[in-house]
Amino acid sequence: MPRTLLVAFVLLLSTAPASALAAESSTWGTTFPADALATHLGDAPARYLLVPAGIASPELAQAELALASALRASGKALLVMNAQALGQVAQLDDASIAQRGAGFPVDRVMVLRLFPDASGALTQAVVTLYDTTGQSHGSFSAVAGTALSARTQAPQQQQAATPAPRAPAPPTVPNANPTEQYEQQYIGFDEVVAVNAGTGSVLSKWTMPFVGKFKKPLEGDALYKLVGRDDLAQVYQDKMITKTVVSVLGGAALLGGGILSVTAITAKREECNVFSPGFDACFERNRQSFDEKRTTVLMGIGISGVGIGVLSWGLLMSPHPVTPSEARELADGYNKKLKGKLGLSEEGTPVTPAPTTSSIQARLSPVLGPNGAGLRLSGTF
Numbered sequence: 001m002p003r004t005l006l007v008a009f010v011l012l013l014s015t016a017p018a019s020a021l022a023a024e025s026s027t028w029g030t031t032f033p034a035d036a037l038a039t040h041l042g043d044a045p046a047r048y049l050l051v052p053a054g055i056a057s058p059e060l061a062q063a064e065l066a067l068a069s070a071l072r073a074s075g076k077a078l079l080v081m082n083a084q085a086l087g088q089v090a091q092l093d094d095a096s097i098a099q100r101g102a103g104f105p106v107d108r109v110m111v112l113r114l115f116p117d118a119s120g121a122l123t124q125a126v127v128t129l130y131d132t133t134g135q136s137h138g139s140f141s142a143v144a145g146t147a148l149s150a151r152t153q154a155p156q157q158q159q160a161a162t163p164a165p166r167a168p169a170p171p172t173v174p175n176a177n178p179t180e181q182y183e184q185q186y187i188g189f190d191e192v193v194a195v196n197a198g199t200g201s202v203l204s205k206w207t208m209p210f211v212g213k214f215k216k217p218l219e220g221d222a223l224y225k226l227v228g229r230d231d232l233a234q235v236y237q238d239k240m241i242t243k244t245v246v247s248v249l250g251g252a253a254l255l256g257g258g259i260l261s262v263t264a265i266t267a268k269r270e271e272c273n274v275f276s277p278g279f280d281a282c283f284e285r286n287r288q289s290f291d292e293k294r295t296t297v298l299m300g301i302g303i304s305g306v307g308i309g310v311l312s313w314g315l316l317m318s319p320h321p322v323t324p325s326e327a328r329e330l331a332d333g334y335n336k337k338l339k340g341k342l343g344l345s346e347e348g349t350p351v352t353p354a355p356t357t358s359s360i361q362a363r364l365s366p367v368l369g370p371n372g373a374g375l376r377l378s379g380t381f
Helices: 002-029 034-038 058-073 094-101 178-185 222-226 230-265 279-316 324-342
Strands: 046-052 077-081 108-116 122-131 136-143 187-195 202-211 361-369 372-380
Touching: 002 058, 034 058, 046 058, 046 094, 058 077, 058 108, 058 122, 094 108, 094 122, 178 324, 187 324, 202 324, 222 230, 222 324, 230 279
Parallel strands: 046 077, 046 108
Antiparallel strands: 108 122, 122 136, 187 202, 361 372
């Protein structure tokens, strides 16, 4: 009997994990079929960073594992990275998460969020795709335990064979309000000033361009590409190459000169015995060695000094082909064109066309003729 009870107890313990795995499989494990998921990922394979956002929970962890597994099996993922290196993201919005993901070797940032259903259980999943610039590339939703549906063909693709009247291009921001579109696309600048905390004097200041009210930074040559000045973007890239080469050469000279000086200083001198017959010759050799070491040390210090100068020049060299004021002029021209494209005035308010009015003027005048008199009606329309 005791042996029978022991076997039953072991079977009971093994049943619990199996039940848990079965429950997991029956909820999120079947939610993301790989073939259906592939239809939501675009045509070209990409590298993905999967980020489970919001408050950590067992449901969120299960959904993340199921989605990652389906993503790897979809045939559209060259790489699937987890979000451990991002740190705490529970309180971050999607824009901040995408900005953090820009530092990783990925093409897409996939943000997974769970929401409660009517009973309060976390069964509603919303997945949004972003590129590393923060631009949205679509989203889809799923319910735990219900297989994700494949994305249907776009209407314009279904009716490609049927000629249709040419429609105006859609706005770049999916929002019908032109003012909101402008606030998300205009170019602005932040002035950053470094101040000495002790004296209050200004140490340095620089200008940082950004896009839209969420202040997405325009780093490197992004400003010139956005305003359509590819020539300035090319100049920026060339100057960046020069800046890098000069900085590397300066750093190498600084390091090489330091090594040369330290090697000379730490070189051991020959021990001379005063009572030995060769003391004079030994002393002369040490004197010559000292002169050589002094020359080598001075040479190393000189090389290091030159390296410091070259390195400082490289670090302080600005790769930008325009001054901050000229950059503001480029941004101003871009913003004016954007306002015109969106139908906004210089002040940023929607331009309403002046109503067309028509006036009718009528006039009666007496007319006398051989057959009698009458009235003539005349007017302008």
